[in-house]
Amino acid sequence: MKMEKQQSREDLIAALTEDLTPVERVKPAQGAWLIAFAAVVASVCCIAIFEFWTGMFTGEASAFYWITNALLLVLGAASTSGLVASALPRVGARGNAPYWSAAMLGMAPLTAIISVFFLEMNHDHTSGLPSVLNDPLTWYWECGLYGSIAGSVVALAAVLYLRRGAPVSLERSGWLTGLAAGSLGALAYNLTCPLDTVAHVGIWHTVPVLVWAVIGRLAVPRLIRW
Amino acid sequence: MTAAQDGDKASANVLLSEVGMWLERYFRRRVPPHQIDDLVQEVLIGFYTKRSTWDPSRPFLPWLAAIARYRWVDHLRKVYKHDSKELMEDDAVEDSEEEVVMARVSLDRLLGQLPEKQAHVIEMVKISGLSIREAAEKTGQSESLVKVNIHRGLKKLATMVEEVE
Numbered sequence: 001m002k003m004e005k006q007q008s009r010e011d012l013i014a015a016l017t018e019d020l021t022p023v024e025r026v027k028p029a030q031g032a033w034l035i036a037f038a039a040v041v042a043s044v045c046c047i048a049i050f051e052f053w054t055g056m057f058t059g060e061a062s063a064f065y066w067i068t069n070a071l072l073l074v075l076g077a078a079s080t081s082g083l084v085a086s087a088l089p090r091v092g093a094r095g096n097a098p099y100w101s102a103a104m105l106g107m108a109p110l111t112a113i114i115s116v117f118f119l120e121m122n123h124d125h126t127s128g129l130p131s132v133l134n135d136p137l138t139w140y141w142e143c144g145l146y147g148s149i150a151g152s153v154v155a156l157a158a159v160l161y162l163r164r165g166a167p168v169s170l171e172r173s174g175w176l177t178g179l180a181a182g183s184l185g186a187l188a189y190n191l192t193c194p195l196d197t198v199a200h201v202g203i204w205h206t207v208p209v210l211v212w213a214v215i216g217r218l219a220v221p222r223l224i225r226w
Numbered sequence: 227m228t229a230a231q232d233g234d235k236a237s238a239n240v241l242l243s244e245v246g247m248w249l250e251r252y253f254r255r256r257v258p259p260h261q262i263d264d265l266v267q268e269v270l271i272g273f274y275t276k277r278s279t280w281d282p283s284r285p286f287l288p289w290l291a292a293i294a295r296y297r298w299v300d301h302l303r304k305v306y307k308h309d310s311k312e313l314m315e316d317d318a319v320e321d322s323e324e325e326v327v328m329a330r331v332s333l334d335r336l337l338g339q340l341p342e343k344q345a346h347v348i349e350m351v352k353i354s355g356l357s358i359r360e361a362a363e364k365t366g367q368s369e370s371l372v373k374v375n376i377h378r379g380l381k382k383l384a385t386m387v388e389e390v391e
Binding site (some may be wrong): 003004005006009012013014016017018020021022023024025026027087088089090092164165166168193214 | 231232233235238239243263264266267268270271272274275277279280281282284287289290292293295296381
């Protein structure tokens, strides 16, 4: 029941007391499990649609593919941890681990761009071989789209949990929702993607994080305001 | 609070009354006197609807202070949106001189950490009570720039206060 302000504080206290019922406490662990479950659901859906890439276990996958996915996992864990903590009101210093993790992941697209630049510069265009910029794998942007769509499952779980809680720093909760949704959504889709070049993985396997960070910052605060 | 979470009405009644008094003291130096009761009632409703978010293994007052601060900032935003001229004008009217001086010293210290342009316009508009136009004329900044500088400065101040808390 939605409680309204009363003529006097005493009336309000009487009304609140009258309606009091036992409540189940909101626990951060519930939020973490809910988000982990959403990430698993997103992964299962991606695997059902696109099929699991077995190349990961046959030694085909490049080191860069593994490192990027590991960084996505670290970012997903750090942002989920910050997000579930942000659902409970508290004062004091807050950890910056999710932002540092995001900065670490940011090295992947940076490396990809630097790598593409030097590969292109040193490419022998008379050889007849396609340069990295002419390689269709470099421009296969659909991975970014599918990863972002998978992230919506995680974002939904995060928003549901935050609405149950009482976040007092809406912008921070918005950023963290975006980082968690982007990283775990991208990871869910990446399990199915056999394209593992530096340029492709560095850009299209990480772009959902950027997409969701922006969506999270802009859209989530108004969804979780209380 | 644990008893209130478990549905004990008598405990909840005592707690709500105590919380109401604590909030009144909390808001006394933060909002004009005529807005205190409204704000206290808003926080009491927030406290009641979000009582499931208190973790018994953590201290109670920081949790309550976080909710009070959230509602206060929300209230300031509404006031600021509707009338950017009347913010915190009536503060400290009933305070002792020592408290006023201490508040001023803390404020100066915080303002000292802001870029000069932001600190200057916040001083003029939010403390001295000048209008945006007057501040724009005095500083040579455009009116929109004054608004932007106030907005950014206040945001930075809020972050600093949060870090200190």
